[in-house]
Amino acid sequence: MSVLRERVTWVWLALVVLTCLTTWGLSQDLFSPAVAVVGNFLIAAVKVRYVMLDFMELRDAPIPVRLVFEAWPFAVAAIILGFWFAAPAV
């Protein structure tokens, strides 16, 4: 079993790259707060989705279960971003 032939390895690599992009790129002052926050939480939702599908193996789960779990990161991101945009500016 070569680690490089495993799908989870490529998923892990993509998650690491996305983490570095959001932590040390998108969160710097180069971007407006709105772009940074929306980008951070959409990327977080995508990362959670891939953890669910490939690490938790929900890709092979019964469709209703998969759909409920896949909805969670996007519902959470929508709630967080909704409150963020509604909050008064500092």
Next chain:
Amino acid sequence: MGVAASEGVKPKRLPGVEGVWVFIGADSVIFGILFLTFMQDRFKNPALFEASRHTLNMNLGGIDTLILLTSSWSVALAVQAMKRDQIDREPRLLLGGAVTGLMFMVSKSIEYFQKFAHGITPGTNPFYMWYFTLTGIHLAHVLLGTSLLTYLWIRSRRGTYDHLHKAVPESVASFWHLVDLLWIVLFPLLYLMRAA
């Protein structure tokens, strides 16, 4: 052709025992409610939350994320090894998961001690109350997951797990990935969310 087509379709299944998925679902809902309540409190005083957020160590938080992602990857590889009866590969992959879990706990302890050394406690203000509560509940999950991975590592050294005996490790792995994905949301929520 019908037979060939049906042979190519993987049966739909959830890894591990069903009970662990009920727990994962319930835990996800609870954390969702906690995130919502955090945002409600932030809505009342975004300036305080923004000023307090700046005192958190973003680099350490990012490294914590990389540690947990690597831990999840190692455990996912261990489950793949079990499915293929590659019993000799399992112990070091499970040990990798447990050691990285321990690394996360050490990192979080350093962060807590830095806060306490600066006189910051959960009572300092609402942001820090949320910071210690959310990271504390998550840390309890990490402690439980690391303990379970250590147990799996010890058992795997005796060749306990293979493609027929993987319900327990699959359940623990699913829980461990939950710990990972909760941190993926917690990290930007507490450390990266700039104010408008």
